[in-house]
Amino acid sequence: MTEATASLRAEVLGGFRRRRIFALSVPALLALYMAYVFVAFDVAGLAERARLDNARILISDFWSYKTHVSRDNRSGAVVVAIEGEAKGTYAPGSEPEWVRIAGDAATVDLGEGHVVVMDAAGLRFEVPGYGLIEARREGGGITLNLPSAEVPAWISASDTRVNITTEAGRASLTRNRAEVFRYQAGWELFFFSLDSPFHGRSLGELAALAVTGERIDPARANIAYMVSEFWTNRMWRHGDVVWAIFETMLMGFLGTMGAAIIALPLGFLAAANMNPVGPLRFALRRVFDFVRGVDGLIWTIILSRAFGPGPMTGAFAILITDAGSFGKTFSEALENLDEKQVEGVRSTGANTLLRARFGVIPQVTPVLLSQVLYYLESNTRSATVIGAIVGGGIGLLLTQAITTQKDWEEVAYYIILIVLMVMVMDTISGWLRRRLIRGG
Amino acid sequence: MADLLLTNGRAMREAYLADVRRKRMYGGILLVLFIALMASGFRLAEDRNAGGFLVGIGQILDFPAEVVAEGWAKRAEIPGLLVSFFPSLIETINIAAVSTIFGALAAIVLALLSTRGLARWPRLIPVFRRLMDAMRAVPEIVIALILIFILGGGPVPAMIAIAIHTAGALGKLFSEVAENADLKPVEGLQSVGATWLQRMWIGVVPQVAPNWLSYGLLRFEINIRASAILGFVGSGGIGHDLKLAMQWGQGKYDQVVAIFALLFITIVIVDQISGRARTRLVKGAS
Known part of the structure; x- marks a missing residue:
């Protein structure tokens, strides 16, 4: 009796030990891999x-814009230009x-209190709590006069x-050029660009203009x-962006x-209970596997080699890849079918087509x-990436904006639109899924 | 009496037939609408494409033929190329594996925190759900490209991007599995004073582990493809080598053949192994 208990005890403890070793070896292997x-x-x-520093540029660009004031020292x-772009230049x-x-x-x-003066002599920057910084163009170079001894x-x-x-802005001086950058919060010119008659008006003014105001353009x-x-805002190109989003969804x-x-007819042909021809089924399944594997x-x-860049190429790329996945899942769904309903329809003397229509579908x-x-x-999400490869839709705009590495506010705008698009589709x-499945 | 029954029956029949007609009409309208949508959508997509459909369909085999012809001409070099690209392939698989592991670990936490009946802070369930939605909604390429700008090239940006997406996607699936878990062990553990962590680790995780593992493996398959694509658009792994070879164009098509072959073989093998493992996990455990 005691001998049996002892052996049982040993067995149980041995089991525990094995499990403990197994339970410890998994994290250990993971740690090793890491x-x-x-x-x-x-x-x-x-x-x-x-x-x-790139991260800092990116984060500040996401929510702010900068205005360049630049003086050509020769002429x-x-x-004064927003983001230093021609499209954002203020008229004299x-x-x-x-x-x-x-x-x-x-x-x-x-x-x-930060004031910068730029003139023919050079640049003077008044920094509160520090003093006046004077940078003068002299001879072929720049001389700097500081209130403190060291720089x-x-x-x-x-x-x-x-x-x-400084925290208020940046200034630079070379022989040919003096520049000041001022950072301000917001996405400037988001609604109307500078050349538009609606620029710089408040929301109330705009509403009044829209409803009652006199016609600006007769x-x-x-x-x-x-x-x-x-x-047609030239800075943000809302029209193009909306088109691109639409292309991606398309x-x-x-x-x-x-x-x-x-995939629907192919799925029928690849299902064992629908198609009695074994070799055809086998061939179709291998085609599905191949299409998914490539x-x-x-x-x-x-495809982009054959059709060139654009949304049709992207659509075909998605079509081919998913035809394989759909063919596989459709045929599996058909094989898991309840035969009773089909038999019931068969008992009324229905032919194959009618059985499929009323028993299977x-x-x-x-x-x-x-x-x-x-x-x-x-x-919809993959279409963003595929768009970046084939050159179509919002994916293209996004990669272009990111590779220029300066229009981060546009990148933020596109990201917000993409996330909204995915959430809307979701x-x-x-x-639809709930309606179709429950509502029948 | 019989008369009444007959008229009643006739009315019923009429009503039924009218119902069927209406249903058919709705179905027909929907079908016509769908076909019109597909046709006009296709026309629009073709209009905005650089090359037309009819021209392109004739050229569809040109590029594969060119690649295969060059690959065949240089077939002696292919085995060597397969070996030389193998490290890149390993990098692509590593990106997928690491991001699946990190993503799954984050998904476990998120899923347990957002499942009714299990959550540590039931009031915060909607917060964690929306967080997972957001993580799923941002395409990987967005995060990857931004991180490349900050972190420089290499595999890490792609890894982080895929891990974030994986956490969101798996979190939702994990939470659906955990919702169906039996709560009795959890209650039992609670009655003996177990902490939340202990209740989850001992009471819930053993119940759901097979299904979670199966979803994790499926995600690993998806992530291998994602990591190849991200390599092509961004940096890191075999996708990047493919992009370089494609940019070179003719003369490097033997490399393209080698990379295509490596990718194809890897995806098929991983699909097969993980498919078997998943069937065993889900069916064998129950």
Whole structure:
């Protein structure tokens, strides 16, 4: 008796020990793998490669914009431009009130006592709590006069260039050019660009203009004019962006639905209970496997060689990849069918087509539709990436904006639109799925 | 009496037939609408495409033929190329594996925090759900490209981007599984004074682990494809090598053949293994 208990005890404890070893070995293996990846991905070197100043630029650009005030030191001309772009240049005489231009000298008030004066002599920057910084163009170079003996960290100076960075703004002087950058919150010119008659008006003024105001352009109503000014805004290109979003959704829709239409008959032919010809079934299944195995990336490359860039190419890339997945899942759904309903229809003397129509279709429709709608939502997201490869839709605009590495406010705008688009598709497909499956 | 029954029956029949007619009409209208939508959508997409459909369909085999022809001409070099691209392939698989592991770990936490009956802070369930929605909604490419700007090239940006998306996607699936978990062990553990962490670790995780693992494996398959694509658009792994070879164009098509082959074989093998493992996990455990 005691011997039996002892052996049982030993067995149980042995079991515990084995389990404990197993339970500990999984995390240990994971840790080992992570250590390997840490070395393989050179995570330690990441700290050196990481550009935190880039992160700072990016974050400040997301919610603010900068205005360049630049003086050409050879001609004496002063230009005020938002983001330094030609499209955002203020017409002479209409500069914002914080820039005063008198002859060839410009006074820029950066706020909180920071004032910069640019003229033929050079640049003078009044910094509260520090004093007047004077940078003069002399001979072939730049001379710097500071109130303190040593140069603070926020001023970088050489013989040919001076850079001053304060929290209110930035200024720089070279022999040929003096520039001041002022940062302000918001996305400037988001609604109307500078050349538009609606620029700089308050919401109330705009509403009044839209409803009752006198026609600015006699040919059309103010509200139509406003919409067209917004739509054709040259800085933000809302019209193009909306088109791009639409193109992306179109790619996802055409690709998913086209794949479903092609896969439906093929799914019937590949299901064991629908098609008695074994070799055909086998061949079809291998075709599905092949199409799925050749990744969407490869299909995209092959198709964009044939059709060129654009939304149709993207739609076909999605179509081909998903036709394989749909064919596989459709045939599996058909094989899991309840035969009783089909037999019931057969007992009324129905032929094959009628049996399929009344015995099979009503059973599988909810399963297939929910699958299709699920893919529709996920393909809207894939269409963004595929658009970046084939050159169409919002994916293209996004990669272009990111590769220029300066229009981060546009990147933020596109990201918000993409997320909204995906969420809208998610909601619509979820709603449809519930209606179709429950409502029948 | 019989008369009444007959008229009643006739009315019923009429009503039924009218119902069927109406249903058919709705179905027909929907079908016509759908076909019109598809046709006009396709026309629009073709209009905005650089090349037309009819021209393109004739050229569809040109590029594969070119690639295969060049690959065949240089077939002696292909085995060597397969070996030389193997490290990149490993990097792509590593990106997928690490991002699946990190994403799944985050998904476990998010799922448990957003499941009714299990959540640590039931009032915060909607917050965690919306967080997962947001993580799923941002396409990987957006996060990857921004991180490349900050962190520089290499595999890490792609890894983080895929991990974030994985956390959102798996979190939702994990939470659906956990909703169906039996709450009795949790209550039992609570009655003996177990903390939330202990209740989850001992009471819930063993119940749901097979299904979670199966979803995780499925995600790993998806992530291999995603990591190849991100390599092509951004940086890191075999996708990047493919982009370089494609940019070079003719003369490097033997490399393209090698990369296509490696990708195809990897995806098929991983699909097969994970498919088997998933069937065993889900069916064998129950």
